[in-house]
Amino acid sequence: MLRYIKINLVLFRNSFIRDSQMPVHIISSFTWRILDIIISLIFFNVIFSNIQNLAGWNYWQVVFLYAFSRTIILTHNAWTKRGVQSMATDLIRRGEFDFYLAKPVDSMIMVSIKSPRIYNFITLAFMIPLGIYAAIKSGMPIGLDNVFWFLILAALGFILYYFLMILCVIPAFWFIRLWAISEIMDKLNTFMRYPAGIFSEGIKVAVLVLFPIVTASYLPASILFYPPKIEYIVYMILITAAFGALTRYLWGLGVKSYSSASS
Amino acid sequence: MPAIEANNITKIFTKTDYNWRDIFHWKKIETLAVDRLSLEIEEGEFVGFLGPNGAGKTTFLKILSGIIHPTSGEAKVLGYVPWERDYRYLNQMAIVMGQKNQLWWDLPAIDSFNLLKEVYAIPHKLYKDNLDEMVETLDMKPLLAKQLRNMSLGERMKCELAASFLHSPKIIFLDEPTIGLDVVSSHAIRKFLKRINETKKTTMILTSHYMGDIEALCKRVIIINKGQKVYDGSLADLKDQYAPERKIEIFLESLEEKQEFAKIEGNKKIIENRGIIKVKKEALGAVIEKVFAQFPPENVSITEIDTEEVIGKIFQKK
Numbered sequence: 001m002l003r004y005i006k007i008n009l010v011l012f013r014n015s016f017i018r019d020s021q022m023p024v025h026i027i028s029s030f031t032w033r034i035l036d037i038i039i040s041l042i043f044f045n046v047i048f049s050n051i052q053n054l055a056g057w058n059y060w061q062v063v064f065l066y067a068f069s070r071t072i073i074l075t076h077n078a079w080t081k082r083g084v085q086s087m088a089t090d091l092i093r094r095g096e097f098d099f100y101l102a103k104p105v106d107s108m109i110m111v112s113i114k115s116p117r118i119y120n121f122i123t124l125a126f127m128i129p130l131g132i133y134a135a136i137k138s139g140m141p142i143g144l145d146n147v148f149w150f151l152i153l154a155a156l157g158f159i160l161y162y163f164l165m166i167l168c169v170i171p172a173f174w175f176i177r178l179w180a181i182s183e184i185m186d187k188l189n190t191f192m193r194y195p196a197g198i199f200s201e202g203i204k205v206a207v208l209v210l211f212p213i214v215t216a217s218y219l220p221a222s223i224l225f226y227p228p229k230i231e232y233i234v235y236m237i238l239i240t241a242a243f244g245a246l247t248r249y250l251w252g253l254g255v256k257s258y259s260s261a262s263s
Numbered sequence: 264m265p266a267i268e269a270n271n272i273t274k275i276f277t278k279t280d281y282n283w284r285d286i287f288h289w290k291k292i293e294t295l296a297v298d299r300l301s302l303e304i305e306e307g308e309f310v311g312f313l314g315p316n317g318a319g320k321t322t323f324l325k326i327l328s329g330i331i332h333p334t335s336g337e338a339k340v341l342g343y344v345p346w347e348r349d350y351r352y353l354n355q356m357a358i359v360m361g362q363k364n365q366l367w368w369d370l371p372a373i374d375s376f377n378l379l380k381e382v383y384a385i386p387h388k389l390y391k392d393n394l395d396e397m398v399e400t401l402d403m404k405p406l407l408a409k410q411l412r413n414m415s416l417g418e419r420m421k422c423e424l425a426a427s428f429l430h431s432p433k434i435i436f437l438d439e440p441t442i443g444l445d446v447v448s449s450h451a452i453r454k455f456l457k458r459i460n461e462t463k464k465t466t467m468i469l470t471s472h473y474m475g476d477i478e479a480l481c482k483r484v485i486i487i488n489k490g491q492k493v494y495d496g497s498l499a500d501l502k503d504q505y506a507p508e509r510k511i512e513i514f515l516e517s518l519e520e521k522q523e524f525a526k527i528e529g530n531k532k533i534i535e536n537r538g539i540i541k542v543k544k545e546a547l548g549a550v551i552e553k554v555f556a557q558f559p560p561e562n563v564s565i566t567e568i569d570t571e572e573v574i575g576k577i578f579q580k581k
Contacts, residue, residue: 006381007378010374010377010381014367014378017370017374098325098358098363099358099363099365101329101330101348102330102353102356102357103382104353105350105382110382257332259331260322260325260331
């Protein structure tokens with residue numbers, strides 16, 4: 001564990017040095033993300049000017065859910081997304097994955113953390129206060145037990161989202177050129193910002209069980225606003241463990257069938 | 264115990280092919296890359312791995328380094344099954360590929376080295392000592408602060424090699440480390456590898472298309488073709504076995520000398536002003552006597568057949 005923390009620190013430092021050389025890129029990227037937040041908030045305003053609540057959730061609860069889901073996504077964007085995506089675009093196709101297999105570190109973790117984009121963390125400085133503000137403004141009775149369980153489930157949601165990202169790129173071990181799958185998560189991210197109650201039963205099964213991307217954001221947010229339900233907590237633990245085991249198993253199979261690229 | 268033991272290693276690459284007209288009938292295309300290859304390599308040996316393109320050299324190295332799994336067969340490297348990827352094994356092994364970079368493209372070399380220090384959990388003193396040694400031996404002090412993308416191929420390869428030796432590996436696989444390099448860089452790298460092999464007793468396996476590398480570094484060569492081992496032994500024995508001849512070269516100064524040369528019996532040819540005769544070792548004395556009688560001794564040289572020519576002969580036979 002300590003080794004990975006040290007590796008991460010070196011990579012963050014390197015990312016900081018590298019990114020500092022590209023101020024225009026960072027400013028434009030940051031501006032785009034802030035614009036995205038503003039557009040989303042305008043969109044929520046439009047929705048809530050026509051309805052009172054969304055599947056029982058008020059405006060500020062939905063804003064909180066949005067801010068929380070974006071926090072998960074942005075953290076991964078800053079930390080693991082680029083590395084994970086490179087599995088589907090470059091590493092397997094060009095055989096550069098060789099070097100991750102030849103090192104005494106976990107290849108899945110090493111690939112994930114290899115290319116952080118540290119400047120993406122800046123957006124979190126806006127997203128986290130927005131979430132806190134929205135939670136306070138929601139008018140819901142939030143106790144310490146809610147906060148405690150929210151933090152536990154939020155951590156699990158963060159891990160679950162990571163496993164889902166990895167699952168999306170694992171087919172690259174067998175199909176090599178799968179640039180499109182590296183973008184699947186970007187499309188599915190949209191589901192995370194809405195309460196699960198708005199979806200039809202079929203979609204609920206899909207996004208809460210089969211590919212539980214909504215579980216990662218909705219369950220922790222629910223625990224914050226409503227009395228903690230033991231079944232939510234158990235479900236979150238079980239589904240994270242199950243998807244963790246599935247991801248590790250499939251990654252292992254992928255590594256076994258990895259054929260590298262000719263020199 | 265040998266550093267490397269491989270028994271009947273076979274690797275078949277399988278590719279699934281289909282066409283749009285008959286999309287539900289997928290066809291498996293199999294390519295045999297390594298075919299029941301067995302070998303033993305002792306600790307501290309420097310072994311040359313030769314073969315034409317597509318012979319299976321790189322695939323075999325990747326199997327031994329744990330990067331890919333074989334289809335069948337067994338192997339132990341330093342007592343470990345490589346493809347199980349035990350960290351204790353990976354900590355003692357390194358692989359250098361001449362055509363791929365393991366260092367970070369946008370970073371100065373020293374930052375990549377620092378990262379590898381953490382990856383291999385190298386104690387600070389060992390890291391510093393090894394880095395100092397590499398910097399001195401490879402004369403790469405000015406490269407430390409230079410970004411990889413701004414380096415020449417030769418500079419990059421020096422950094423790649425230095426990176427691979429930072430954790431003092433007991434075994435190193437070198438896949439064409441001098442490819443594309445100029446004579447000066449190749450020479451520096453050969454010198455460095457030789458030094459490390461002699462001083463640290465690191466077991467090294469080298470694949471290269473440049474015979475100069477193999478002749479300068481390896482006493483033992485293993486030749487593979489179409490995934491199968493064709494030869495395993497010393498370079499000297501290889502020549503004796505496949506080219507038990509010597510080459511007599513005569514510089515022919517005049518037309519008269521060329522006519523004289525034409526009269527000599529045996530396997531001969533003229534390339535520009537050079538007359539070349541290939542003679543079996545047992546007949547060498549008699550032929551030399553004739554040659555020295557007819558041509559000025561300072562224009563005559565006797566050499567072994569080029570290794571490249573010998574290897575070419577082996578592949579033609581197969």
